[in-house]
Amino acid sequence: MKERVEHVSVDAKLKEKLGGKPLLLSDRQLRIIEYLQSTGYLQNKAFASIFPHVSEDTVLLDLKELIKVGIVKKQGSTKGAKYVLTA
DSSP states (O other), rough: HHHHHHHHHHHHHHHHHSSOOOOOOOOHHHHHHHHHHHHHEEEGGHHHHOOOTHHHHHHHHHHHHHTTSSSSESSSSSOOOEEEOOO
């Protein structure tokens, strides 16, 4: 139950930040956002620890979608890139 409340809370904050647009985020995308909120950034080398049974390409697709909707921005390029929440 606590997890559901946290997910709704994260979703509501993001919805407000994006001007009230409805968001359909996957569980992986929510976990990425929660990780970014707690650590400040995400790098490719952390993918395996967050999602041990998910390929790097799949996580990158989720990040690409979050970038597209304006929740996350990418700093740098290739393997050294950092992903951060937009301000």
